Amino acid sequence: MANFLAQFLSIKNSCERVVIAVEDVSDLWPLVKKGFEERVPFKRSTLNNKTRNPVFVDNLPAEFILTTDARLRSRFPQEQLLFSFREPYATVVLVTCEDLDEFKTILKPRLKLIVQNDEREWFIVFVSRAPPHNDHATKMAKKVYAKLEVDFSSKKRERCCKLDINGPEASFWEDLESKITECVRNTLDRRIQFYEEEIRKLSEQRFKPVWSFCNFFILKESLAFMFEMAHLHEDSLREYDELELCYLETVNIAGKHRDFGGMEHGDDEAALLNPEKKPLTQIVQDDSFREFEFRQYLFACQAKLLFKLNRPFEVASRGYSFVISFSKALALHESILPFCLREVWIITSCLSLANATAAHYSNGLVAPDIEKEYYRVRGELYSLCRAKFMRLAYLLGYGSAIERSPVNSASLSMLPWPKPAIWPSVPSDASSEVLAKEKMILQVTPRVKHFGIMRKPLPLEPSFLLREANRRRASLSVGNISEIFDGRSTFMDGSGSHASMSRTNSTPGNFESSIDRPMKLAEIFVAAEHALHKTISDPGLRASFSSLDEFEQKYLELSKSAAENYHNSWWKRHGVVLDGEIAAVCFKHGNYDLAAKSYEKVCALYSGEGWEDLLADVLPNLAECQKILNDQAGYLSSCVRLLSLDKNLFLSKDRQAFQSEVVCLAHGEMEHPVPLDVSSLITFSGNSGPPLELCDGDPGILSVILWSGFPDDITLESLSLTLTATSNADEGVKAIRSSGATILNPGRNTITLSLPPQKTGSYVLGVLTGQIGHLRIRSHGYARGGPAESDDLMSYEKPTRPILKVHKPRALVDLAAAVSSALLMNEPQWLGIVLIPINYSLKGAVLHIDTGPGLKIEESQAIEMEIYTNTSKNADGLNDKNNASDVIETQLTLKDGSIALPDWASNITSVLWVPVHAINDGLARGTSAGTVSPERPSVVDGLRTVALKLEFGVSHNQIFERTIAVHFTNPFHVSTRVSDKCSDGTLLLQVILHSQVKACLTIHDAWLDLQDGFAHTGQTDGRPTSAFFPLVVPSASKAGILFSISLKTAITEDEAKLMNPDTILHIRYKIDGNRNLGSHTPMSVGTNGSGGDATQLLTFRSAIVLQRPVLEPCLAIGFLPLPSGGLRVGQLFTMKWRVERLKYPEEKNQDEVQYEVTANSDHWMIAGRKQGHVPLSIKQGSRIEISILCVPLAAGYVRPPQLELPNIGEANISCNPAGPHLVCVFPPPLSSSFCIPA
């Protein structure tokens, strides 16, 4: 059956469209041909696919062929069956007839004959040529057509339609199309069934020896081709997929040796997209096909269909996996294939796939993820192509032009060398080429990385090419020879020292004679070049290998395409890495700008994800570009980044080189200060432990730990750190500066910074800035108690632990008077001031004392200071402790009103005793006992103030001011009363002494200096019995002394001049008090020590007013009863007083009295004469009434208006009632005027 193959192929090639046969019974075809052919391709048609599901096909192409045409004639029945895909799918019978008889006798039998063949799908088109105005002809045509329908159409199927040439024809064409489609569908169904049946039969015989893949292929491909003709591409594709599966199964059956193919010239060029590249008849072999060509053929057919289905992305993805799997198949047969055919084939196939898919693809038509996938596959294709291209280039000796980067190393070093059966040998006439190659090898200078970084270059070869090539030369034994040359190939690794050795071995003309001699590298290159030249048929590819420049151009093109496609896909990393390779080429060609940009991308990728090893490989390249481009900022930052990489990645020598670059630039030619972020290199943190706590307004010293990542010491000309307030982000960014230059050692450094007073709040470290030469460095790097861990991606997070806390303003110290009780007036006294530090040191504090009026400091006396021991008041444990220890006392002196406090007192409560003297020039006045008298001395008189100002804190920045009030008083308050009035005129005057101080007073002596009109009775010195003394008056108690005095009746004028108007009480006393409690012995007395008791006695004098007895009353005043109903606010009433004369004083001749009414205007409204004169008879007992209208204004108990008689002395008026009293005033009556019920 294999002989059908050629026939099948020729039939297939000649057949393009679905054929529709036209049986032109009545010679009508020329008439209707145009109309018919205008209908193809059919716009809308529905066909059934293999699974009998309707598929909508638009633009179904078809061809009308007359049955009389040679193409449809003279075919053998077997042929017709096997190649039925080319047979007509429908038969259109064209008839016309205008006569019924003619129809019956001639046409009908003829038609019956035509349609009797069941295999055919047919229908009849009746063409009416009747002109529209000819009714008869039209009628006849109708009749004939009706008859036709009766005869040929059945209920199941309409087989007739009518074309009126001269009439309207719109519906006809649709009818025709649907009928044709129906026929095609039916025929297709039947033929699919036929092929399927045949295929099934053949498949059953699959494992029998008679089975032939060729036959299977013909059937399968016929079916596929039929589908393709019917535009059922999906089904066609499925047939090809099945065919491929079946083929792979048969081809892999072991034991049957078959030619693989691929040995012919031009096979290196992939035929992945060109099914017609080689006719199948050429590759047929033993009822099957050669694998090399046939698999490509199958893929090409699939690709063609996929392109028709508009799925270029699928071509790409299928293509990539096909290339990979086919590459494996090629590897199996590598030993028989031409040298490096596999690599060349992969290159061409990848390129053709990439180009073809790009030509068919347009963006945005498919879902984004499919698009991304498409670009990824294209990237993979280019990348694969690139790897193979590099491999071939290496074999030709262009290895030195290939960057030894990780990506190239990864794709090449694990890629095995080609494995030809025999490694190609050097052609005899190639000595000049060998020389040229050697020269090329010698010219290669290993590229030294910037900064002089020495690194072992990454391998680009799986094993040494020299060894591999010589091993594969059949005539050489394996092993020994290659060992010798191990060292030789290392010059490719970058150390050129061995190159000269290889040169001495290869003097020209030496190699031709020795075919068994191991080849030298240059010879291997030349041999490979010649062999490849034979293999490669594509002139473009051949040209790419012709020179180094051509190679680089192609290499760049492939890298760019791969990178570009990867960038459009998910695989960004692949793309960026390839950018790095492009950069390397750009760099080599001096295109530093582009190189730097690409390198930056690569570095950003690696550093963003913390791949430091890879970064360390690329970053020096970037730095070099930047240096060449004079991009100082970039270069510096690259140096800093290099320094901040893991220390193990570079030698310390390299790291020192980085640092010296930085320092050199910083102090060198830079014109303007350049900012530089060194966050990764210099990090800082506060001291471990609690933050520094400061009180508001205090300066401090902040200790900060800096970690330097520089390999050597580095000098910072200035250094400052900002503090950021944690509470308020807007406000507190304050820089604190370090004075002078700072030298940072590698590793940990502790620096101290003086801190000016800060605002309240807690602060964290913000940014470190500093200056190295012209370089302004800046670091945000916060280390958490350790050196910057370079692998930590997130090390820039802000520190949360505050380094400094400035407390809210609070009381740091308190000053108070030590005693609250009064001190002695007019005597030197110790004024106690308690100094209470509140958790704050008072070291170096200075106290300014400013006394107020009436108080002065006794300068002669030293100020004393001691620990405050009053534990009852102060529950502080600190003081309890101090109680146990020795009491410290210090004598201090006042300088310009201020005292420097001693150090011991800085943290404990202490008391300062200041000698003061309160002065009161006035004389104390006694009062009469039993009366509330305003003359009693007010407390305010004894108050003195002391303004204190304490300056303390580290730099006396804290100031505490307080004015304390001190109370001074006389020792006694004196009140007097006449305790008895004797009948002989002697008055017993009781002087009551109220002790005013918190101390025990001892009275040693007391006497009275009487005023005019009084005289002592008995003794003349006015002293009571001396046996009374000493009289002890404890604090807060009273003592009384009785004096007997008498009224002196006659006073001489001299006496009146001499005598005092007041009686003076003199008291000599001693005070026994403690300065911790209150009044005490004046220190001048205590310290003097000289003199006896008399000098120690203090003197107190007080004036006492003695009043002459009261005179006889002359007038009596009393007010008359108030209205019985009581007083109400707003209610008018009359207030009445009655004045009665009790006695008429002779000396005053007055018969009238002057009066005055006074009242509180808040409480009362008064109408009438408030003051005036009223006549009063001089007779004893005469009376008058004074009345006045009053309105009370306020409710409650209020003082009524008073009547006063200003002309008459108080002593002569007797009041009834005597004292002021209160009257009750009711609130106003409720007003009902607004509450009248309706």
Add this chain to the structure above:
Amino acid sequence: MIVCIAVVGHQNNPLYIQSFTEADDALKLHHIVHCSLDVVDERVNNPKKSGPMLNETFLGLLYPTENYKVYGYLTNTKVKFILVTTDLDVRDADVRNFFRRFHSAYLDAVSNPFHVPGKKITSKTFAERVSNIVKSVSFHTTG
């Protein structure tokens, strides 16, 4: 032969990377591991593609290249394990098994109280255990 095993953190930062080649070419393996993160990302970000793999930690073959194979494994904490092997004929079950053992070693290493999560694993015990696992595993199923 397993040539490289790597642990990559959830921010795609390398936590541990160990190559088992004799040649001094670890950097190319770094590159392979780093680039294979593209595939992991793609699978994780495209749940449609991974489909039934959603709850599976083993990501399978990431990288069908001609010369080596890259397998991936994704833990619940988005830590990735990447394996590079030059064996081309490997059964998935073997790799899965290897990853399970490796995962438990990793768990023990990061459970160390002195290990800072998200930092490189520096434990020598871990390295030793990993090399033991690598030595004991052979993917050669068909010789």
